[in-house]
Amino acid sequence: MRKRLGRPWLWLALLVVLIVFPFLEPPIFYMRLVSTILLFIVLAQSWNIIGGYTGYISFGHVTFFGIGAYVAALLFRAAGWPPYAAAVPAGLAAALFALIVGFPTLRLRGPYFAIATLALSLVVEVALANLPFTGSGEGIVVRGGMPFTRMALEQAFYVCYLALAALTVGAVVWMERSKFGYGLRAIRDDQDAALSVGVSGIRLKLVAFALSSFFAGMAGSIYAHRAAYVSAPDVFTLDISIKSLVYAVVGGSSTVAGPVIGSVLMELLDIGLTTSVLGQIRIDHIVFGVLLGIVVLAAPRGIMGLTSR
Amino acid sequence: MYALPAVGLSLIWGVMKIVNIAHGVLALLGSYVALTLFRSFGLDPLLSAVLMLPVFFVIGLLVQRTLVRPIVSQPEISSLMILFAFTIVLENVITRVWTGDFRAMTPSYSGVSFGFAGANLSIVRTITFAMAVVAVFGLDAFLMRTYTGKAIRATAQNQAAAMLAGIDTDRTGLIAFGIGAALAGVAGVALGLIYSFHPSVHILWVVKSFLVTVLGGVGNIRGAFAAGLLLGIAESFLGTYVSFRWVDFCIYGLLLLVLLVRPHGLLRGSGA
Amino acid sequence: MSALLRAERLTKRFGGLVAVNAIDLEVRAGEILGLIGPNGSGKTTLFNLIAGVYRPDTGSLVFSGRDLAGLAPNDVCRLGIARTFQLSRPFHGLDVLHNVAVAVLYGNAGIGAVRAAETEAERLLEYVGLGPSARAPVSRLTLAQRKRLEIARALATRPKLLLLDESMAGLNAGEIVSAIDLLRRLRQELGLTLIIVEHLMQVIMGVSDRIAVLDAGVKIADGRPEDVAHDRKVVQAYLGAKYAPSGA
Numbered sequence: 077m078r079k080r081l082g083r084p085w086l087w088l089a090l091l092v093v094l095i096v097f098p099f100l101e102p103p104i105f106y107m108r109l110v111s112t113i114l115l116f117i118v119l120a121q122s123w124n125i126i127g128g129y130t131g132y133i134s135f136g137h138v139t140f141f142g143i144g145a146y147v148a149a150l151l152f153r154a155a156g157w158p159p160y161a162a163a164v165p166a167g168l169a170a171a172l173f174a175l176i177v178g179f180p181t182l183r184l185r186g187p188y189f190a191i192a193t194l195a196l197s198l199v200v201e202v203a204l205a206n207l208p209f210t211g212s213g214e215g216i217v218v219r220g221g222m223p224f225t226r227m228a229l230e231q232a233f234y235v236c237y238l239a240l241a242a243l244t245v246g247a248v249v250w251m252e253r254s255k256f257g258y259g260l261r262a263i264r265d266d267q268d269a270a271l272s273v274g275v276s277g278i279r280l281k282l283v284a285f286a287l288s289s290f291f292a293g294m295a296g297s298i299y300a301h302r303a304a305y306v307s308a309p310d311v312f313t314l315d316i317s318i319k320s321l322v323y324a325v326v327g328g329s330s331t332v333a334g335p336v337i338g339s340v341l342m343e344l345l346d347i348g349l350t351t352s353v354l355g356q357i358r359i360d361h362i363v364f365g366v367l368l369g370i371v372v373l374a375a376p377r378g379i380m381g382l383t384s385r
Numbered sequence: 386m387y388a389l390p391a392v393g394l395s396l397i398w399g400v401m402k403i404v405n406i407a408h409g410v411l412a413l414l415g416s417y418v419a420l421t422l423f424r425s426f427g428l429d430p431l432l433s434a435v436l437m438l439p440v441f442f443v444i445g446l447l448v449q450r451t452l453v454r455p456i457v458s459q460p461e462i463s464s465l466m467i468l469f470a471f472t473i474v475l476e477n478v479i480t481r482v483w484t485g486d487f488r489a490m491t492p493s494y495s496g497v498s499f500g501f502a503g504a505n506l507s508i509v510r511t512i513t514f515a516m517a518v519v520a521v522f523g524l525d526a527f528l529m530r531t532y533t534g535k536a537i538r539a540t541a542q543n544q545a546a547a548m549l550a551g552i553d554t555d556r557t558g559l560i561a562f563g564i565g566a567a568l569a570g571v572a573g574v575a576l577g578l579i580y581s582f583h584p585s586v587h588i589l590w591v592v593k594s595f596l597v598t599v600l601g602g603v604g605n606i607r608g609a610f611a612a613g614l615l616l617g618i619a620e621s622f623l624g625t626y627v628s629f630r631w632v633d634f635c636i637y638g639l640l641l642l643v644l645l646v647r648p649h650g651l652l653r654g655s656g657a
Numbered sequence: 658m659s660a661l662l663r664a665e666r667l668t669k670r671f672g673g674l675v676a677v678n679a680i681d682l683e684v685r686a687g688e689i690l691g692l693i694g695p696n697g698s699g700k701t702t703l704f705n706l707i708a709g710v711y712r713p714d715t716g717s718l719v720f721s722g723r724d725l726a727g728l729a730p731n732d733v734c735r736l737g738i739a740r741t742f743q744l745s746r747p748f749h750g751l752d753v754l755h756n757v758a759v760a761v762l763y764g765n766a767g768i769g770a771v772r773a774a775e776t777e778a779e780r781l782l783e784y785v786g787l788g789p790s791a792r793a794p795v796s797r798l799t800l801a802q803r804k805r806l807e808i809a810r811a812l813a814t815r816p817k818l819l820l821l822d823e824s825m826a827g828l829n830a831g832e833i834v835s836a837i838d839l840l841r842r843l844r845q846e847l848g849l850t851l852i853i854v855e856h857l858m859q860v861i862m863g864v865s866d867r868i869a870v871l872d873a874g875v876k877i878a879d880g881r882p883e884d885v886a887h888d889r890k891v892v893q894a895y896l897g898a899k900y901a902p903s904g905a
Contacts, residue, residue, distance in 0.1 A: 131462075133462050133465070133466070135469070180645040181644075181645065183645075184644065184645070185461070186460060186461050186462035186465070187403075187404045187461050187462055187465045188404075188644060190462065190465055191404065191406070191592075191595060191644070192641060192644050192645070194588075194592065195592055195595075195637045195640045195641050195644070196641060198588075198589075198592065198633070198637045199634060199637040199638050199641060202631070202633055202634040202637070203634060206631065206634070253771060254771065255762045255763075255769060255770075255771055255774070258751070258755060258758065258759045258762060258771070259759065259762070259763060261748065261750050261751055261759075262748050262751070262759045262763075264750065265747075265748035265749050265750045265751065266746045266747075266748060266749075268710070268730070268746070269742065269746040269747070269748065270731075270748075270759070270763075271709075271729065271730035271731045271734075272708060272730050272731075272734060272739070272740055272742075272811075273731075273734060273739070273759060273760035273763055273764055273810060273811070273813070273814050274731050274734040274735055274760070274763035274764045274765070274814055275731055275759065275763045276731050276763075277729075277731065314585075314588065318473060325466070330750065359477075359481075361473055361474075361476070361477040362473070362474050362477045362478060362481075364473060365470045365471065365472070365473030365474035365475075365477070366470070366474055367470075368466065368467075368469070368470035368473070369452065369467055369470035369471065369474070372456065372463050372466045372467045372470065373452075373455055373456065373467065376459075376463075
């Protein structure tokens with residue numbers, strides 16, 4: 077299935093619109109909304125690398141997001157690094173951690189890997205919350221280092237998120253047509269058969285895991301500055317792991333557009349549900365769960381799968 | 386104390402080869418229902434526990450029928466996902482119905498302890514322990530003595546062979562799930578008596594049950610019981626030496642270690 | 658003639674069961690070796706040992722002078738051994754072309770660019786007769802076509818030795834004839850050495866240069882088809898079913 081990107085000009089136009097958007101000085105609420113959607117595009121798309129294309133479903137994606145956030149916070153506290161400078165080291169730290177824990181965990185089979193990543197997120201959360209240099213449960217304040225006017229601040233963060241989203245999506249686009257991407261999908265479809273034709277399972281999986289974590293870590297670092305305060309229980313929410321997974325799967329894992337569409341639709345849905353009357357009864361996660369269930373039962377390829385029939 | 390939920394998890398895992406991540410939230414449901422029965426009707430939690438058995442059995446059947454069976458042919462991860470979806474939904478339903486506050490069940494005897502062989506034992510813990518023992522031994526007897534029980538064990542060992550022997554593996558899986566859910570419900574009551582609970586705690590519970598199951602050997606009921614005891618003791622032990630925050634860390638870390646070091650079900654080498 | 662593959666006292670146990678019991682086997686370059694035996698006699702286990710899926714408990718396994726023991730399947734592939742699976746295992750998420758292209762990219766073809774790999778994959782598909790189906794999803798293939806795909810994928814890794822595990826199971830008579838033809842071409846045109854496992858006696862007797870017979874993990878016969886067919890132990894193992902080699 078030669079998946080061309082659909083209509084490249086459509087994506088390009090979208091990109092242009094997104095770039096211009098913040099400089100039109102729209103209401104802050106909308107800027108924040110798009111920023112948040114962009115953040116989840118990064119999270120879902122990065123999850124997609126290991127969860128969708130490689131077939132190793134992770135329940136602990138937030139681990140790397142959180143590590144990125146902490147690294148950025150520490151860099152700020154120690155040396156005043158602003159978000160765009162801290163992003164790369166944060167991403168690298170997360171990727172490094174992924175390589176270390178990936179080595180033993182990627183040997184596990186599907187469900188076990190999933191639970192292991194879940195346990196991992198819990199372990200790392202407790203560790204980071206309680207280590208002395210990470211605030212011992214009080215968190216780290218990350219304020220300053222950014223422009224002061226509200227609009228400029230929002231614009232700056234928006235641009236950061238947009239750049240990161242473009243980078244992540246672009247990486248997956250490249251990956252899909254590369255030798256690496258085909259190897260990953262072979263592993264996803266049948267690891268033993270993949271090995272039999274020379275695919276080095278462990279190497280590819282590690283790279284995918286590290287790549288996935290790299291982007292998540294970078295997202296975390298920007299988030300740290302945006303939230304201005306980093307403390308483990310707030311950052312390491314299972315919520316983020318869930319959203320990364322659900323957005324990618326409902327949108328269509330193993331596709332480029334899937335996580336993007338999933339993030340946009342689901343996040344809007346989420347906002348809509350929480351701010352409307354229904355928000356009183358916290359129906360948003362229930363809807364997520366139901367949608368996930370429907371996807372697994374009836375539409376394994378998510379929204380993208382429905383549209384490509 | 387962790388033996389109870391772990392036993393149910395172990396059973397489902399062993400028979401259906403499914404990791405029931407919803408196990409924790411099912412138990413939690415049991416806790417909340419018992420709480421309501423206690424608060425509103427004054428029904429003693431222990432009696433609720435008995436009531437739970439058939440109710441949760443049916444719930445388990447329903448879940449299995451509607452969610453799990455349709456995707457039996459899909460890779461294992463799909464069942465995990467669907468149960469995960471169910472978990473998300475149920476957790477949020479619970480939050481909606483009972484709010485996110487911390488709760489505890491405190492029947493009249495909950496604060497009382499008595500002296501026994503020189504140690505101070507709380508009545509609650511003793512009773513829940515007794516519940517666990519009864520449940521586990523009951524299950525054990527069921528698995529060993531009854532036809533259905535043996536059918537379950539056979540299916541767990543080798544599904545294909547069981548089918549050839551005329552066992553309706555579909556039904557066995559269903560029943561196993563029902564039993565597992567029933568045990569989860571009861572476990573929830575027990576856990577609710579000992580610990581305070583809130584809507585998100587089920588993840589902790591299921592992770593710990595997971596640990597116990599793996600330690601005791603997947604599908605091994607007696608092993609799960611022994612491991613559950615061990616974990617409970619270890620936890621209390623650790624609690625006296627290490628700051629409470631790090632106890633959980635050790636538990637999760639242990640789970641990770643066990644998962645990584647112990648090959649279970651994976652490497653039986655049934656190659657092409 | 659030097660042995661391309663040599664197994665000496667190769668043994669593999671699973672718990673209490675000895676699946677492969679001290680087997681000595683030699684495969685010479687350019688020959689077609691047939692491997693037969695009742696179900697459970699250890700044929701697939703032997704394949705898995707050679708392919709690196711299992712690690713032998715004792716004994717040695719040497720291919721072109723290289724020790725195979727302990728190598729991972731992908732390393733074994735790199736050395737020049739390819740295999741097909743008893744129940745075909747395609748990559749369902751990729752189309753037919755890319756099933757083979759992956760093998761081109763990661764095998765020994767020395768091609769690292771996707772475009773070039775796709776071209777090579779097309780060529781291979783033509784060779785096995787699947788040209789027209791290149792862009793189809795795997796789900797649209799018939800059983801016979803899937804078997805062809807397995808072979809094309811294995812060929813893509815430029816092997817010297819090819820292990821074919823029941824590549825004719827489930828085929829009808831016409832398909833079998835084509836399959837035999839393909840096997841012969843593999844040896845003739847590509848110079849491959851083949852080890853084939855089949856349950857179709859007439860086929861394997863007709864195609865193989867040499868036959869090895871396994872029973873309960875032990876090699877009970879090894880020689881030319883005519884000789885093996887009349888070997889008393891072999892006949893006994895198959896409960897009296899006796900097949901004379903048919904024609905050429």
